[in-house]
Amino acid sequence: MNKTFIIIQREFLSRVKKKTFLLSTILLPILLFGLYGLIIYFSMKGEDNLRVAIVDSKGQLEGKIQSDATIEFSFLKQSNIETLEQDLKDKKYSGYIIMPDSLGKKDSLQYHSRTNVGLMTQGKIESRINKALEKNSLQQMLAPGITLSQVESNKTSINLKIEKSDGKAGNAGFATALGFICGFLIYIVLFIYGSMVMRGVMEEKTNRIAEVMVSSVKPYQLMIGKIVGIGAVGLVQFLIWGVLMLSLQLLLPILFPQLLEQAGTVQGAVEVANAGGGKASMVTTILNNMQSVNMTLIIVLFILYFLGGYLLYSSLFAAVGSAVNEDPQDAQQLMLPITMPIIFAFVIMMQTINNPDSGLALFGSLFPLTSPIVMMARIPYGVPAWQLLLSIGLLIGGFLGTTWLAAKIYRTGILMYGKKVTWKELWKWAMT
Amino acid sequence: MSLLDVRNLKKYYGAHKAVDDISFSIEQGTIFGLLGPNGAGKTTLLRMITGIFYPDEGQINFDGRPFQAEEDILRIGYMPEERGLYKKMKIGEQAMYLAQLKGLSKSDALDKVKNWFEKFEMQSWWNKKVEDLSKGMGQKLQFVTTVLHEPKLIILDEPFSGLDPVNANLIKEEIYQLAKRGCTIIFSTHRMEQVEEICDQIILVNKGKKILDGTVQGVKQTYKKHQFTLLSEKGIQLPASSHFSLVEEEGAAAGSAYTIQLTDNSSTNTVLEELIRNQVPIYGFSEILPSLNDIFIRLVEGTHATTRAFQQTAS
Numbered sequence: 145m146n147k148t149f150i151i152i153q154r155e156f157l158s159r160v161k162k163k164t165f166l167l168s169t170i171l172l173p174i175l176l177f178g179l180y181g182l183i184i185y186f187s188m189k190g191e192d193n194l195r196v197a198i199v200d201s202k203g204q205l206e207g208k209i210q211s212d213a214t215i216e217f218s219f220l221k222q223s224n225i226e227t228l229e230q231d232l233k234d235k236k237y238s239g240y241i242i243m244p245d246s247l248g249k250k251d252s253l254q255y256h257s258r259t260n261v262g263l264m265t266q267g268k269i270e271s272r273i274n275k276a277l278e279k280n281s282l283q284q285m286l287a288p289g290i291t292l293s294q295v296e297s298n299k300t301s302i303n304l305k306i307e308k309s310d311g312k313a314g315n316a317g318f319a320t321a322l323g324f325i326c327g328f329l330i331y332i333v334l335f336i337y338g339s340m341v342m343r344g345v346m347e348e349k350t351n352r353i354a355e356v357m358v359s360s361v362k363p364y365q366l367m368i369g370k371i372v373g374i375g376a377v378g379l380v381q382f383l384i385w386g387v388l389m390l391s392l393q394l395l396l397p398i399l400f401p402q403l404l405e406q407a408g409t410v411q412g413a414v415e416v417a418n419a420g421g422g423k424a425s426m427v428t429t430i431l432n433n434m435q436s437v438n439m440t441l442i443i444v445l446f447i448l449y450f451l452g453g454y455l456l457y458s459s460l461f462a463a464v465g466s467a468v469n470e471d472p473q474d475a476q477q478l479m480l481p482i483t484m485p486i487i488f489a490f491v492i493m494m495q496t497i498n499n500p501d502s503g504l505a506l507f508g509s510l511f512p513l514t515s516p517i518v519m520m521a522r523i524p525y526g527v528p529a530w531q532l533l534l535s536i537g538l539l540i541g542g543f544l545g546t547t548w549l550a551a552k553i554y555r556t557g558i559l560m561y562g563k564k565v566t567w568k569e570l571w572k573w574a575m576t
Numbered sequence: 577m578s579l580l581d582v583r584n585l586k587k588y589y590g591a592h593k594a595v596d597d598i599s600f601s602i603e604q605g606t607i608f609g610l611l612g613p614n615g616a617g618k619t620t621l622l623r624m625i626t627g628i629f630y631p632d633e634g635q636i637n638f639d640g641r642p643f644q645a646e647e648d649i650l651r652i653g654y655m656p657e658e659r660g661l662y663k664k665m666k667i668g669e670q671a672m673y674l675a676q677l678k679g680l681s682k683s684d685a686l687d688k689v690k691n692w693f694e695k696f697e698m699q700s701w702w703n704k705k706v707e708d709l710s711k712g713m714g715q716k717l718q719f720v721t722t723v724l725h726e727p728k729l730i731i732l733d734e735p736f737s738g739l740d741p742v743n744a745n746l747i748k749e750e751i752y753q754l755a756k757r758g759c760t761i762i763f764s765t766h767r768m769e770q771v772e773e774i775c776d777q778i779i780l781v782n783k784g785k786k787i788l789d790g791t792v793q794g795v796k797q798t799y800k801k802h803q804f805t806l807l808s809e810k811g812i813q814l815p816a817s818s819h820f821s822l823v824e825e826e827g828a829a830a831g832s833a834y835t836i837q838l839t840d841n842s843s844t845n846t847v848l849e850e851l852i853r854n855q856v857p858i859y860g861f862s863e864i865l866p867s868l869n870d871i872f873i874r875l876v877e878g879t880h881a882t883t884r885a886f887q888q889t890a891s
Contacts, residue, residue: 150676352660359626359654360677
């Protein structure tokens with residue numbers, strides 16, 4: 145069997161078998177989703193069979209407000225506080241609202257209750273009352289003979305899509321978010337897996353196994369084996385996260401069927417001011433946007449740029465790890481020239497999101513040290529094919545270059561004990 | 577037939593000559609001592625023989641052919657002075673891993689690891705982690721992983737450091753056994769008494785150069801001072817002679833041991849004849865051979881080498 149493959153296998157398995165890997169890969173997303181689910185659960189809990197009494201002497205709301213399984217409105221023509229309080233005590237109602245005779249647009253209503261009301265429920269009641277009141281005032285403006293439902297049927301729901309002259313469609317808000325998330329992920333991942341490689345190399349050096357190893361394999365094989373092994377761990381972790389996210393996302397509406405409706409009403413409440421109750425929910429908006437930006441391409445490019453960036457930087461991290469002795473502080477110092485470009489890339493990415501076609505963005509997305517992060521931010525806006533190809537080509541050239549350089553440093557550094565090394569010396573090792 | 581033949585090997589680090597024109601050859605099945613003070617260039621020399629470094633100049637022939645690092649390292653077992661193992665890895669897996677990197681197939685590796693673990697009574701360690709082992713146990717495991725793939729050439733750099741006498745003996749026995757089976761062993765150390773005991777042949781390097789080469793007995797013969805111990809009665813006045821002079825007298829309960837220095841070209845028989853003629857009672861007469869330690873200190877001293885550590889470990 146090929147030696148490099150044996151090394152890759154060990155590097156991969158020794159990490160995947162660790163409890164921390166299981167914890168961070170499987171338990172963490174489940175835990176996060178569990179927490180998310182719990183929050184949703186508790187925010188919706190208590191609204192089950194919420195019975196709200198509305199003292200509505202003028203009949204402003206009766207028949208116009210929507211009741212359903214979660215909130216049931218009942219209307220009282222006449223009542224006084226004492227009987228209402230008694231009703232609350234007897235659990236006849238969960239709460240009551242007294243409608244004043246006239247209500248200004250910015251006035252507030254009082255909801256009296258003996259129990260706490262969740263934020264979601266509050267929003268729900270609010271939006272329903274507002275809708276009913278709006279209908280009232282709208283009806284008054286309508287010419288006789290025209291019903292509200294006729295008006296409703298004329299409502300349009302037009303989305304604004306940005307069409308660039310090169311024919312690619314894009315939605316600025318969504319592209320911004322997606323670009324930011326992708327770039328940020330690569331940024332984080334470069335640090336996490338890069339330093340994982342560095343620690344691995346340092347472990348080999350401080351445990352004094354390096355020399356035992358290089359008497360069986362070439363230093364280059366040892367370095368590449370470690371880099372590829374850890375990269376594979378990263379890919380597997382992404383894969384598991386992806387699958388988990390997707391399945392949990394699908395599971396969520398089944399566990400909490402109210403959630404979709406909830407999202408709809410919240411969205412509706414926001415849009416009330418503009419369109420009098422938009423129908424498009426958040427979920428469908430996102431789905432529409434996803435179709436417009438070609439998610440497959442983004443995922444493929446994400447993996448490509450992750451691999452390219454990872455290979456480029458991890459070999460540099462490996463070189464630093466090989467030069468460091470026991471003292472982790474030395475590592476900090478030597479790491480600085482590597483972490484700087486990553487941070488620069490992040491800064492350029494932030495500029496790119498605001499202005500994806502600027503010169504800085506173009507440079508950043510082609511230059512191999514910054515392209516993995518910057519290009520990811522540009523992709524959702526659409527990037528000409530030649531730029532993509534050039535960027536990937538440069539990235540491949542870049543990581544071949546850094547790997548070559550790092551291998552030379554690594555070869556010398558891994559057998560060098562007891563001396564504090566400077567960048568000048570590293571450069572000398574690389575050049576000999 | 578010589579297994580390893582090193583010709584005019586050189587390795588320079590800038591102006592520093594780590595290995596400066598060293599040649600030697602090792603017969604198959606011998607135990608070869610590579611000696612020298614710290615910083616003499618031993619490790620650099622060993623790293624070139626194990627293919628870790630390329631020599632700047634010179635040639636290495638291994639088993640009759642020019643040394644091919646890629647293939648030949650599979651037939652070399654190297655236990656470096658700076659050695660260690662993956663702390664978090666299980667002992668069995670670790671041995672398997674290193675064996676496979678030496679080109680053994682999985683099943684082959686498993687057989688051999690089991691064999692050696694049995695021999696060293698390590699079977700119960702299989703699932704333990706290296707970090708749970710004592711230093712001595714770790715050294716034993718390290719030795720096993722070095723010889724596991726039945727290399728033709730075994731290179732041991734300070735193999736007994738960190739071992740208690742029982743385990744040191746176990747390893748020593750194993751070294752003899754391996755040599756008997758035809759393995760060639762290079763043994764690098766500071767500990768002279770071990771070298772005298774174990775090695776057939778030695779070289780001494782200092783400041784990158786070879787300063788001594790030969791069999792242990794041969795070296796001792798070369799560097800002997802023609803001094804003899806004469807056992808006799810206390811307080812005897814030795815006759816004045818042109819053939820020998822008294823160096824010192826050491827008294828003991830039964831008698832005295834006199835150290836005498838023979839002058840050049842005097843034979844022991846002439847000296848004995850003279851002593852007998854002068855009625856000196858002779859209980860014993862033997863040659864004083866210098867210890868390797870004495871020889872090395874004599875050779876290395878005054879050469880600006882770091883002899884301090886050398887003397888410390890030797891005494």
